Amino acid sequence: MTWVVWRNHRNQTYVAAAALAAFAVLLLVTGRQMASQYHSALTACAASHACSNLANTLTLGNPAVSLLVTLTVAVPCLMGVFWGGPLVARELETGTSQFAWMQSVPRRRWLTITVGWALVAAAAWGGAVSGLVTWWSSPVNALEHQNFQPSQFDIQGIVPVGYALFAVALGIAVGTLLRRTVPAMAITLVVFTFLRLVIGQDFRSHFLTAITEKFGFLTRQGHRPVVPTGSYWLVSKGLVGPHGLVPTSQPNGGGVSVGVRGLPSINLSNLPSACQPLVFRNPRGVFSCLTAHGYRGLFITYQPASRYWAFQGIETGVFVLIAAALIAVTAMVVLRRDA
């Protein structure tokens, strides 16, 4: 049975292997260059004691390669569309299922081995691409501390493996239900993109309860606040107002510096209108004005850098579970419904 799967899919396996090999060569070459660029920049800045500003002055790597690496976010989706979608749908659409299922192999076994190899391939290719990208990105991660940024988080570590398994399982399930290849591919693309965005934007930050840290104004007077370090994920920030926390509209937006090194600035629009003119005339006076209006300080809500792998694990788990449910649906349909 494995031989049959191989014979039916070996051409696309060759193509995928060639693409992966080319990508690997490119990343190995440029990754080594980038690592040495980073290390020589570190050595240079250490000599002149200017390393704190390195992230703003150093641009790592070739923009075209960086763009290609960013685009690997589409790899799981492509596997779902081109491997998963047609896998069962094409057999049903062309009627070859009536050939395959009338040999002396039970349908359950046919399905287990066909789907099994598709998932193995998805995990292998997803893992290989992600492994290369993770290794390639290590100087960028060390420099920019942006590991939680979706553009980094989604293409590094183990989540791409979860996405790939989910995408291929989704393609298989949709194809089995629709019994038509091209609509299955289209719907796989849409559903995959939608669910990835929803989980990434609306659910990811709630996987673990974020830490909220509050700071008083004018912290020069002996009080040393705990400022998160490394590639932490800033979920929210704002003022501690008289009636509770007042988050700014955008956690990553600029605005007024709050006077504590390492803390993000606050949006102007969140200040009481009486205090806003002071921002330009008397920045120090802003804090007195805020205190006079009942504001007691600032807060940030964040996920610490130490939780990176926990988040990777949870997100991967979520997608693997969805994939498992989709495979269960596929099995039920294939085993119960007419060929």
Place this chain on the structure above:
Amino acid sequence: MMTSNNPVAIRTHELSKRYRRVTALSEATITVPEGRISALIGPNGAGKTTLLRLLAGLARPTGGEVAVLGRHLSQEPAFLADIGFLAQEIPLYRRLSAEDHIAIGAHLNSRWDGAAVRRRLESLAIPLDQRVGTLSGGQRAQLALALTLAKRPRLLLLDEPVAALDPLARRQFLAHLAEAVADGGLTVVLSSHLVADLERTCDHLILLAASRVQLCGDIDALLAEHQVLTGPRKDTTAIERDHTLVQAVRTARQTTLLIRGNGPVIDPAFETSAVGLEELVLGYMGQRAGTGSAYLTTIGEVQ
């Protein structure tokens, strides 16, 4: 019946298949003894494909029971090995060659005669290493038939197997089939529109019309049971009381009756004659659908 002691290849009891609103097969009760070549005949949409797919286990019945080769349908490899099915659309992997299909069969079947497929294709001058998609329709049909036979099944279910073949190839294939059955251990059910072809090869008949079984039995016995009466236009109530009237055609001067006989017909006004397979089939079709709409093709290509 003379065949009652023989083992039975197919036995169904009130087998039904309903799709959402359409009834494809309604309460079909049939028996096919082992060793028969059974002709499954009926107009388009009568349920022939549905019946074959139910027997092959590719479709699930919505009612009734089916036993094949003395067993209920199952997904056990040993059971699957005994059933050969060829769908009407001749499903093959278009990008693979005949040789690839032979190799696939060898991997998926414990009993597999790949050499027989090669011999058959070589004798028909069909290339083994060419993509199936580039073969002609007739060549694909021959390949698919050879692959179905390579399993060495005990029950062969063929849906319109000769539709894609030219008349000579059709005759050769049916002869090939008859030989395989004569070698023993094989029962065949094949559906077709072409009564003339089937008459030469088949010894058993399943007649479907309007998703119901109209007739099922050995052809010789069925022909012996039926007769055609020709006579003047007159009252036929007496005949209809003693015999089953299948079809009556009444013109101004003459009455022609197809009856399923129950002993001899005594009325001297009627002349009795034996019925041919085609006449019998058309008679039952006409009975169901009205003489004007018997869709059966009796000669030539389908469509």
